[in-house]
Amino acid sequence: MKQIIITILCLIAVGRVDAQNPSPQRKNTIKIDLTSRFLYRNAFILSYERITKPNQSLVLSAGYQEFPKVTTFAQNVGVKDDLKKNGFKFGMDYRFYLKKENKYDAPHGVYIGPYFTYHHFGNERIIEVDNDGTIEQADLDTKFSILNVGIQLGYQFVIHNRWTIDLAFVGPSVSHYKYTLNIGGDYTFNKDDIENEIILDLLDRFPFLDDAISNKEATSSGKLDTWSFGYRYQFTVGYHFGRKK
Numbered sequence: 218m219k220q221i222i223i224t225i226l227c228l229i230a231v232g233r234v235d236a237q238n239p240s241p242q243r244k245n246t247i248k249i250d251l252t253s254r255f256l257y258r259n260a261f262i263l264s265y266e267r268i269t270k271p272n273q274s275l276v277l278s279a280g281y282q283e284f285p286k287v288t289t290f291a292q293n294v295g296v297k298d299d300l301k302k303n304g305f306k307f308g309m310d311y312r313f314y315l316k317k318e319n320k321y322d323a324p325h326g327v328y329i330g331p332y333f334t335y336h337h338f339g340n341e342r343i344i345e346v347d348n349d350g351t352i353e354q355a356d357l358d359t360k361f362s363i364l365n366v367g368i369q370l371g372y373q374f375v376i377h378n379r380w381t382i383d384l385a386f387v388g389p390s391v392s393h394y395k396y397t398l399n400i401g402g403d404y405t406f407n408k409d410d411i412e413n414e415i416i417l418d419l420l421d422r423f424p425f426l427d428d429a430i431s432n433k434e435a436t437s438s439g440k441l442d443t444w445s446f447g448y449r450y451q452f453t454v455g456y457h458f459g460r461k462k
Contacts, residue, residue, distance in 0.1 A: 242268070242322040242323070243378065243457050243458055243459040243460070244267060244268040244459040244460075245265070245266070245267055245268075245457070245458050245459040246265070246266040246324060246381050246455045246456065246457045246458070247263065247264075247265055247455055247456050247458070248263065248264045248265075248266065248381065248383060248453040248454060248455030248456075249261075249262070249263055249264075249453060249454060249455070250262035250263070250264060250278065250280070250451060250452075250453050251452050251453060251454060252450065252451045252452045252453070253280070253282055253306070256285070257282040257283060257284065257285060257304070258282070258283040258284060258285050258286055258302075259281070259282065259283045260280065260281065260282035260283070261280050261281050261282070262278060262279070262280030262281075262282065262306055263278070263279065263280050264276055264277065264278035264279075264453060264455075265277050265278075266312075266324055266455075268323055268324065271322070271323070272313065272314040272315075272316050272319075272322070272323045273311070273312065273313055273314065273323065274311070274312045274314070274323055274324055274328075275309070275310075275311055275312075276309065276310045276311075276312065276332075277307075277308075277309055278306065278307060278308045278309070278334070279305070279306065279307040279308075280305065280306055280307075281303075281304065281305055282304045282305065282306055282336070282338075283302045283303065283304050283338065284302065284304060284338040284340055284361065286299075287342075289418075290344070290414060290415045290418045291414040291415065291417070291418055293346060293347035293348075293414075294344055294345075294346055294347075294411060294414055294415065294418075295344065295345045296342050296343070296344055296345075297342075297343045297344065297345045297354065298342065298343045299340065299341075299342055300341040300342060300343065300356075301339070301340065301341040302338075302339070302340050302341075303338075303339050303340075304336070304337055304338040304339065305336075305337055306334060306335065306336050306337075307334070307335055308332065308333055308334030308335060308365075309332065309333060310330055310331065310332030310333070310369065311330045311331055311332075312324070312328040312329070312330040313328060313329055313330050314326050314327065314328045315327045315328065315329065321375070324373050324375065324381070324457075325373060325374065325375040326372065326373065327370075327371075327372050328370070328371055328372070328373065329368070329369070329370050329371075330368065330369065331366075331367070331368050331369075332365075332366075332367055332368070332369050332388070332390075332449065333364070333365060333366045333367075334363075334364075334365045334449070335362070335363070335364050335365075336362060336363040336365075337360075337361070337362045338359075338360070338361045338362070339359070339360050339361075340357075340358075340359045340361075341356070341357070341358050341359075342356075342357045342359075343355070343356060343357070344356075344357045344400075346404065346406050346411055348404075348405060348406040351405075353404045353405065353406055354402065354404070355400050355401065355402040355404045355406075355411075356400065356401040356402045357398060357399075357400055357415075358398065358399045358401070359396070359397070359398045359399075359415075360395075360396070360397050360398075361394075361395070361396045361397075361419070362393075362394075362395045362396075363392055363393070363394055363395075363447070364392060364393040365390040365391075365392045365447045365449060366390055366391055366392075367388055367389050367390025367391065367392075367447065367449060368388070368389065368390075369385045369387060369388035369449060370385070370386065370387040370388070371383065371384050371385035371386060371387070371388075371451075372384050372386075375457055378457065379456065379457050379458075380454070380455070380456065380457065381453075381454065381455040381456070381457050382452075382453075382454055383451070383452070383453040383454070383455065384451075384452055385449060385450060385451040385452075386450055387450075388448060388449030388450060388451070389446065389447070389448055389449075390446070390447040390448065390449060391444065391446065391447070392425070392444065392445055392446060392447030393443075393444050394423070394426050394441065394442075394443055394444075394445060395440075395441070395442050396416065396419060396440065396441040396442075397439060397440050397441075398412060398415060398416070398439045398440075399439060400412065400439070412439040416439075416441050419441070425445050425446040425447055425448065426443070426445050
């Protein structure tokens, strides 16, 4: 919902930009990804776009991000403390700015093209498990990665030939999800049951992943490795620079 509101506000704010005269082309844009700031924790993702041919560009993205804060995994599994957390993202997309739809040179206008992104998250936590009324603690180590390969449609505004607002609003993908977890420490609860509950909680957080596993049964080995669908929407702001064409 936040992303939708932001997108609408940005479109209203820059809706008059298209009335301006076209400005000379610059080939480079450095951007900061604001979407990650809302979706993830302590995220700082940068991207660089370079015009490669008339009406075409290459975009490279990379940065740090953490998995969103988790307080509970299930009704009887809570998180007492986050010990370690880390993560990163990198990706690439190639854009074709639609010449017939745009009256400006790239990177201003409607674009379409393929993309891929890779996300990885690592977390070490202390969990509390309600084992038939007895609260037990254990160490939980998780690793989660997502690979997305898809196609996107978006629009990028260039304001005063210096500032950019980039909105990728359609981005379906085929995605690979891999999740591993390990529970350590002294406890008496059934490890397989708790691992299953934690993985089921993960499925609920990712709707496309949840739909892919129809029986909603996780493995007893504490692993999840499957292909499903994904979706990308992205909002970035940037600085446009380089020698004018």
